[in-house]
Amino acid sequence: VTVGQVLAAPAVQAGHPELLCAPDRLDRSVRWVHVFEGADPANLLSGGELLLTTLIALPDDPGEQRAYVRALADAGAVALVVELGRRFAKVPDVMVAEAATAELPVIALHKVVKFVRITEAVHAQIVDEQHDLLTFSRRVHEAFTEFGVEGANAQEIVDRTAAMAGTAVVLEDLGHEVVAHALAGASASEVLHDWSARSRLVPEGAGTRADTEQGWLLADVGPRQGVWGRLVLAGSAAVPEPAARMLLERAAQALAVARLLERDVASVRARAHARLLGELLHARGADEEDLRAAAGALGLAPASRYLAVCVAPVQPAVAPDRATATSTGFLAGPHPDQDLAETVAAAAATAKLSALVAPVEDGVVGAVLALTGKLTEATALDRLARALDGSPLRHVRAAVRERDGLVLAGSDLAEATYVARAAALMPGGRRPAYYRITDIGIRGLLMLLGDDARVTAFAERELQPLLVHDAKHGTGLVEVLRQYLEAGGNIAALARTSHLSRQALYARLRSIERVLGAHLSDAETRTGLHVALLAKDVGAG
Structure with a gap:
């Protein structure tokens, strides 16, 4: 229960309340409500209390009145509610000024009310919220205990956290790149637009903390001496702040454990790339701005043109097992071609190309390259080919053509996948730097027919x-x-x-x-x- 909620309660509104100072502190939590008519209430407070009084015992001396307010603020009181008429016609100016300096809200009641009605109403609300928090805490405990038993990955944890919080959740690494996110009904362009730049403006801190500038709630992920990321509630949670904090902390703990199971943060980032490439494969009709925001949050440089490329080993180490694939074509668990994906990602970095890279199908790794500035398709492909030529892995490469948007480039991944798989089955000999659909003839047609x-x-x-x-x-x-x-x-x-x-x-x-x-x-x-x-x-x- 916040001071603002108490102020809005019918029992308080009956007293015609007037907020005299500290309007920015109405979001402070009220732990309890005290009625006190003495001159020194500070010794009775332990923090978080809202004080109800008529000031009947308050001395006339302005210095003592200021000291009264300072003592309340120092003791951790969150608000002072004064009923006028019995002692003062208005709250003394020196008290209001001191309270404003201490950021202690002072509320004047211009009409007599029964304090007991206020305490009953607020205490009932506090008890209800504590019960709701306990119930929510049990749900969170059950959910994350289940995750611990089943070995959930980072994306699954983020998805469940967003569902329980009722708002978008983002997991970022220390470089402020998004490695997992769940939008909870929001758009990617709204949540992820310019993510890295906005995130860098949020100061580092310890523990669970709020950033009022962005409206975020944040928690570090990882042990104190080995923090590797931040988990962010990137919107207004549908649960009270104490519940949101508890949920965020438990999710951060689960993510730390999940990282140990997944070996390192690179595997978490790889899942994020795989998820987005899976969306791009089926992106026809999708919102271009949303996809660009999501890709940018994963580190893909902004560009006006994009290019789909696929790489396949000549002799795949693992035979296809379509029964293990998800509906998007990506494997649910650690992908057998992840080593190849890491090789392609490293080659792209060596070639100074910005790319999203992940396995897209058994035996095939896909990449979407951002053709930034004046970078041409031919130059990008040549630089990537030269970087990949240094790999000991025998492989073939397939490319489509540059596109003006991510949606179109993403849809090209399907064609590039078919071309790469067909090319990998072709007889050896001198191979082109990149295969195109026109290079694979009848074999390509059969690939396109799939499992007909x-x-x-x-x-x-x-x-x-x-x-x-x-x-x-x-x-x-x-x-x-x-x-x-x-x-x-x-x-x-x-x-x-x-x-x-x-x-x-x-x-x-x-x-x-x-x-x-x-x-x-x-x-x-x-x-x-x-x-x-x-x-x-x-x-x-």
């Missing part, structure tokens, strides 16, 4: 006799067929690469024709078989 059951059925139907024959006899005819088709039917070239004699090759090709019941001299047959083999490759990758 008709493609799978076609490939099985075309190749099943050979697959069954190889399984029974260990003949390896499918691989011979693949090499034959890739050589364009050139037996001489195939003999050189396979280290088999022409006679042996002709014998195996006749076996293939016999098993399939088809002639390899027929162009349509060769095309169908080649498409089936490519479809098998794409499905396996």
Whole structure:
């Protein structure tokens, strides 16, 4: 209960109250209400009290009147309510002046009221709030205990904190970059716009604290000697301030534990990048200003043009497991391609490129580059390629084209992902610096068709006799067929690469024709078989 709430209470309004000073301190919390008519109440106070009095015992001496007010302020009183008429027609000017200096609100009641009605009303409200705080505290305890058992990540903790606080919550690192956020119904442009600059204006401090300039409530995250971030309630909470403080402190503790489980703050930041890239993948129709604000809060430089790029290892270490993917295409847990993502992020930093980087699909890392100033698409791609060429990991790169907005660049990530996956499955040899959709031909078409059951059925139907024959006899005819088709039917070239004699090759090709019941001299047959083999490759990758 605040002084302002007491002032607005019907029991107080019945006395026609007038606020005489310290209007900026009406937000002070009232712990209890005392009725006192002595000349020295300070010894009875322990802080947080609102005093009700008629000043009947107050001396006439102005010095003693000033001392009375100073003693109240020094004892921690939060307000003085004076009923006029019994001792004074108005509160003495020296008392009002002293109270203004001490920032102690003084309220004059111009009509007689029963103090007991005020104390009953305020104390009932205090008890109700304490009960509500206890209930809320139990909910918070249950929620964060559950998080501790289940090993929740930073984003899940921030999401729950925002839901319970009823306002936006932002987790930032020591560089004032956002690593997780939940908007609680607000817009990203409202909450995250120019976040780093605004956050730097908030002075450092200890413990949970409020910043009146921004209207934020903040708590440090991490141990006293190892603070690594700040958790911010970036708006007016839907719960009283004591509850909001308690929630924020408990959330900060949970985040500190979550960081230990996630190893370091870099993994928390990686999740934030992954979340935003997931939103960008499905961003058609989204608000450009909101996305730019969110990206800027994560450290992406402001730009008028953006470019989508994807990188894929030539031989992915982990096979795709679509059952583990979320609805946005991102894995819920630590991503197996995070090492590749860190390599790409480091390369972007080396190339002095501002980028959002994260795994976007199994075996593929996506990046959105900000083309700042006069930086051209060609220059940005060349700098990134040269930085990545120093990586020991064999990989392919795919790019789309520069775009005038994040929404368009984000939608290009889907195309770049398909291109990168298809390129990673292509035969080795000299590869371009970046693959484009035009470079991957029929393989790209099959990639775009994805898991279409008709493609799978076609490939099985075309190749099943050979697959069954190889399984029974260990003949390896499918691989011979693949090499034959890739050589364009050139037996001489195939003999050189396979280290088999022409006679042996002709014998195996006749076996293939016999098993399939088809002639390899027929162009349509060769095309169908080649498409089936490519479809098998794409499905396996």
